[in-house]
Amino acid sequence: MSLTPKQLDACVLVWLDEAREQILNAMQIPLQVSEKTNARDLVTNVDRSIEQFYVQKIQHLMPNAHIISEEGYGDHVESMDGDVWFIDPIDGTLNFVEQRAEFATMLALYHDGEPVCAWIMDVIQNEVIHGGPTLGVFENEQRLSKFENRGLAAGLIVVSGARLLSNQMCLPEIAQTALGFRVYGSAGISYMHVLQGRAIGYISKMKPWDYAPGVALAKTLGLSTSNIDGNALNMLISNSVVVSTPSAHEEIMRIEKQTNGV
Ligand code: IPD
Ligand code: CA
Ligand code: CA
Ligand code: CA
Numbered sequence: 001m002s003l004t005p006k007q008l009d010a011c012v013l014v015w016l017d018e019a020r021e022q023i024l025n026a027m028q029i030p031l032q033v034s035e036k037t038n039a040r041d042l043v044t045n046v047d048r049s050i051e052q053f054y055v056q057k058i059q060h061l062m063p064n065a066h067i068i069s070e071e072g073y074g075d076h077v078e079s080m081d082g083d084v085w086f087i088d089p090i091d092g093t094l095n096f097v098e099q100r101a102e103f104a105t106m107l108a109l110y111h112d113g114e115p116v117c118a119w120i121m122d123v124i125q126n127e128v129i130h131g132g133p134t135l136g137v138f139e140n141e142q143r144l145s146k147f148e149n150r151g152l153a154a155g156l157i158v159v160s161g162a163r164l165l166s167n168q169m170c171l172p173e174i175a176q177t178a179l180g181f182r183v184y185g186s187a188g189i190s191y192m193h194v195l196q197g198r199a200i201g202y203i204s205k206m207k208p209w210d211y212a213p214g215v216a217l218a219k220t221l222g223l224s225t226s227n228i229d230g231n232a233l234n235m236l237i238s239n240s241v242v243v244s245t246p247s248a249h250e251e252i253m254r255i256e257k258q259t260n261g262v
Helices: 005-026 045-061 093-098 161-165 171-177 187-195 208-221 246-260
Strands: 033-035 042-044 066-069 083-091 104-111 114-122 127-132 136-139 156-159 180-182 201-206 224-227 239-244
Touching: 005 045, 005 104, 005 114, 005 127, 042 045, 042 093, 045 066, 045 083, 066 208, 083 093, 083 187, 083 208, 104 187, 104 208, 114 187, 114 208, 127 187, 127 208, 136 208, 156 161, 156 171, 156 187, 161 171, 161 201, 171 246, 187 201, 187 208, 187 239, 201 208, 201 246, 208 224, 208 239, 224 246, 239 246
Parallel strands: 066 083, 156 180, 156 201
Antiparallel strands: 033 042, 083 104, 104 114, 114 127, 127 136, 201 239, 224 239
């Protein structure tokens, strides 16, 4: 890769501004909404066009990179070797359609399985959390400070509403132990709360494009990241992902072991 992480970050921030402009313009006219697997699993013309926009930019900038993306314009990727991009053009499509707010657009670049840079933009608030191991993590131009290592009883845990209702990943026990729990309907927005120190963790089962950016940024800040069973994430498949302060992570792993009797 010929660009430095700093040059790459600057370049993608320009893409994000352009994508934001396109999203806001598209919101002025009726969205074309269709169902994927069910009425809660939607895709719009904007999800598709923004993904195509990023794919074209990446292919022009890094023709040898592989792309893992949600709406089908990327590649079939079977290995994390080399440069691998993750794209979630609109994260929180249901919020995008219903609320016109609380959705994100996000990307991440990994090299040989390690994070290089990642970006999560709250489109309506015009806030982007970005950076990586060599740059640090920034919210717009401001460096994010180190989080407080609070345990479950001292902070808010963000969870997937659907997984909580269906009693997956010990979410009822974890939510009851925490000071409180929150459900935002967008992985990107959820990760932003954790990265900003407003929540102590986020737990959900998700696809690679949902968690790759948040995990890259969280790792850079020193937050703990793993599968719910405590193992490292396989970035090519769905994972039950835990991102939290180290203290909360220890407690979550303990609750999981006690509940599942391992
Ligand atoms: C979804 C959102 C949601 C999470 C789902 C994701 P999408 O992403 O992030 O909060 O619970 O697992 O699939 O489909 O709106 O990009
Ligand atoms: Ca989707
Ligand atoms: Ca998503
Ligand atoms: Ca999406």
